[in-house]
Amino acid sequence: MSSGRAQRSEVQPEAAPDGQHEPWPRGISRRASMRISDVLAALQIEFPAVTTSKLRFLEEQGLVEPVRTAAGYRQYSPADIERLRFVLRQQRDRYMPLKVIGDRLAALDAGAEDEPAPRARLATRDGVRETAGTRLTLESLARESGVDAAFVEELVAAGVLRAHRTGSFDLWAREVVVAASALAEHGIDARHLRQFRTSADRQADLVEQVVAPWRGQRSASSRARAGTLAAEVGELCTQMHTALVRAAVADLTP
Known part of the structure; x- marks a missing residue:
């Protein structure tokens, strides 16, 4: 995808010329006045x-x-x-x-596809804005995940969850606890989940190798590129892991 497109003129038309599709999203003002x-x-x-x-x-x-x-x-x-x-x-x-x-x-x-313009919504379902620095205590993590605090402590002791130096947890910890709780219902306890932590760490090491050249540069654009690339490669690792697990258990299903 090229980044060398010609810049738009300073005054934008409200509609496209006859015979041409208005760029998406349609029906929304294209007059540029916001910094x-x-x-x-x-x-x-x-x-x-x-x-x-x-x-x-x-x-x-x-x-x-x-x-x-x-x-x-x-x-x-x-x-x-x-x-x-x-x-x-x-x-x-x-x-x-x-x-x-x-x-x-x-x-x-x-115009080959159409989709309503995405209107703004708050970052959480309960209307509370979450910031990048939001942390959860062990008690709030257990409460929001619907488990006892002792269950979270067990995950920490097994190395599945890692607390920050302050003893708090990031927002991703909720998904880990919820998944661990569901697996526990099938008799898969914290000890069995250590291998997931090890696998995730190894995949994170691979992602770090990919983004290292961008992270080493000082420009803000390079740092933004590193963050985007890390998310993309990380998701591909997740897809690979999911596909391999599904293939491995395929013979166990009728």
């Missing part, structure tokens, strides 16, 4: 970790094309914000690679 700080304020309701460097990286990838003023400042339209929201949601919810997201947007732009 990058305004875009961050709008998106951080749902994506608390989004940064200026992330937005610039997505621009480099051709996924959004903000207007440049005569002074060189970026200005975004409401349609640009919805387009960014779509990209970020596909990455977060489906771990979709940027190339695939770009192809999907191209199909939407051409």
Whole structure:
């Protein structure tokens, strides 16, 4: 996906010329009047970790094309914000690679596919905004996962869960505890889950090797690229693991 698209003119039309499809999302104003700080304020309701460097990286990838003023400042339209929201949601919810997201947007732009514009929503189901620095105590982790605190302690003792130096846990720990609880109902206890931790660590080492060249660079764009690449490769590792487990147990199912 090329990042060398021509920049849009500073004044945007509200509709496409006759015979051409209006770029997706349709029916939303394309008049660019918002600064990058305004875009961050709008998106951080749902994506608390989004940064200026992330937005610039997505621009480099051709996924959004903000207007440049005569002074060189970026200005975004409401349609640009919805387009960014779509990209970020596909990455977060489906771990979709940027190339695939770009192809999907191209199909939407051409009218080959259609989808309502993704409206903003809060980051959690209960309406509480989660930030990148949110941590869970052992007690709150157990409560939100529907298990006893002793069960979480057992997972920690077995090395399946790892607490931060403060004794708190990140948000991913909830999924681990919920899955471990379901497996426990089948007689698979914390001791058996150590192999999952070992496998995950090895896969993380592979991902780290892939992103190391980007993480070693100082530019904000390179760091954003490293984060995106880590998410994509990590999801591919997850898909590989899932496929191998399914293939291994296929003979056990009728």
